[in-house]
Amino acid sequence: MYKVMLVDDEDIEREAMADIIPWEKVGMELVDMAWNGIEGLEKIQTNLPDIVITDIKMPVMDGIELIKRTHELYPKIFFVVLSGYGEFEYTSKAMELEIRHYILKPCDVNKIVEVLLNVKKELLNREEKLKSERQYQNSIERMLPQIKERIFYQMIRKKELSVSDKILLSTFTENFSDEVILLSVRGPKEYDQLDRFALTNIITELMGEDQVYMNAGLKKEIVYLLPAALSPQLCSLMLKVHSEYNKYKKVRLRSAVSKRGRLKECFRLYCQIQELFDFGGVEEKQEFLHFGMYHDKAEDSFLMVDYTKIRNAKNIQELIFEIYCSCVKMQMQKITLDRMSEVYGFVLRILFGEDEKDLKKCEQVSELLEQVIETCAFHMNLIFPNTKDGNRMKKILYMVYWNIKNPDLNLQYMAQNVLFMNEDYLGRFFAKNMNERFSAFLVRIRILLIQRLLLYQPDIKVSDLAEQTGYPSDGQYLTKVFKKHTGMVLSEYRRMIKNNIEERAE
Incomplete structure (x- = not known):
């Protein structure tokens, strides 16, 4: 049942409309009436109607001003304008405010009902659209971790993103830092879902959830996308991560971090990480690998x-x-x-x-x-x-x-x-x-x-x-x-x- 308000300075017409319109049959309820725009605005704030039927030419505050002020507060309220012959100037201003529904005075009950049914149809369509959007948004939110993982995986493996994935990526990365780093954590065997959840939970708790942008699992490693600002403290943080994970799983982890780069360079950053793991001169006992370890070496095969x-x-x-x-x-x-x-x-x-x-x-x-x-x-x-x-x-x-x-x-x-x-x-x-x-x-x-x-x-x-x-x-x-x-x-x-x-x- 949609709530309706009437705003008209002519008492006879206002009362007549209240009486002759079969409100229940059209699935509506008349909740209040007002005789000018100021009173109408006050009662709109009290009743929060779905539809307001307003005269366009009234004293103190006309219908145009009422529509403007109401839309500033409640943009979703539908307006139906009552206008008489010779009021074209007012009607054109209402059109500029994107008002689509009009009733010409003197009012004909059949015409009023027809207009109200059209408004009701628009309200139903809008509600259905909002419902679909909410359902879509809910499904996106439920699937967001998987979507982010899939897109991030494609980026670090240098696979072409679809147009829709590029759009999604742009929404994900609005608040990302200009420079990022990639962190990879390797275990002795492939992570299962529970192990991955535990590791990611430890990392987000120590670094902050807003600092872990994305992650993706690749066999025996999990790769994380982080802001480059974390680089200086990453070694100490990851040693804590290793220690905490060892309490949970009793296994030894190894981590490697890339150099700084842009988001579009994820593949290059991932190659750097793999090189660190693959680097022949690194001893297995080294838990945290980074390029600073080789600052004194002429050899840098990635370059x-x-x-x-x-x-x-x-x-x-x-x-x-x-x-x-x-x-x-x-x-x-x-x-x-x-x-x-x-x-x-x-x-x-x-x-x-x-x-x-x-x-x-x-x-x-x-x-x-x-x-x-x-x-x-x-x-x-x-x-x-x-x-x-x-x-x-x-x-x-x-x-x-x-x-x-x-x-x-x-x-x-x-x-x-x-x-x-x-x-x-x-x-x-x-x-x-x-x-x-x-x-x-x-x-x-x-x-x-x-x-x-x-x-x-x-x-x-x-x-x-x-x-x-x-x-x-x-x-x-x-x-x-x-x-x-x-x-x-x-x-x-x-x-x-x-x-x-x-x-x-x-």
Whole structure:
């Protein structure tokens, strides 16, 4: 039963409407009446009706002002306006206030009932919509932990989010800090629901529920998304977490925390965590792992391998370059072949879940790189046509990279000393398959390699750049070629990189 109020300064019409309208039949109850807007507003505040039928032209306070003031207090109250001939100015103002229901004076009972039934229908529709929205909201709230986990899992595994998930993520992250960190807690075996609940409960109690943004379970580890501001006290907090969990489960935990990053970098941050766990030099007794432990070490394989660029390679040429580029960085840091095998094995596990045990059997760097490239290409479907020409072109690319440090490398040298082919035939074959002359290709990848090495190590000596890219050791020819192909002096490019690094750090 909907509550109705009448506001009209004409006593006869007001009383007549009160008497002639079959209120019960239309599912309504007349709760009160008023003779002007001021009295009407007071009684609206007392009775809180669902519907107000008001005259539009009244003394003291007219119907327009009554509607305005009521909507400020109770925006959901429906208004039906009574208007007479010649009151168009008032009626147009009511329209501006989005009033949709009007009754023309003198009032006809059938017309009034028709209007009230339409209002009732709108009220019912609104209630049904609100009910559906509440049900949807309730279901969302019940499912929220699972939804957050699913979205967070997709983010740390670098899976594409659907449009609806992106919308949900934006609502979840409104109050997140600009910088975040990832924390992973590993146990000796896969967590069940009760163990996960216990661990998460301990973490939220010690850190604060509003500090634990999201979490996701991945086999023997649970990963948490936290604000970067927690970094300084995270070690002591996690040792307490380990101690409390040990009281519950009598098992030993290990934790690792990523560097700082943006929310969109979750995959990169997760790779950092996995590297910490995988890092060969870390002793098993270490409970809490963080990159600060390696501040005095030149070796940081994550910085040497760009997982994202490898995964985003569009063709096998780009893939070979990315793998080779990471190899050069490791060679510059004197990383051993065995350690390279560990690093690339880690890369394959992170990117493809590939447990590549045979990498340890490789006896040469070139053999190791070929195996890594072939495995990546298989998973990424970046394979040259399995034809005689396709296999030959892939071999040529490999040989270019394995000889790129040689200052004598050119088309003639490749043909006569590496591939044992006719020089003219090699030139035509290369241009046909690569849509680029051999000399242009060689310069391009050498310049690109220089740019990458500068990005990795901005203070690298020109002589070291020359050594890694096959230019004379004095560096003069290298700087000349670099300027010609990039439009920038080498020192200017180096300065630009340093400035960018400083800006990101601020």
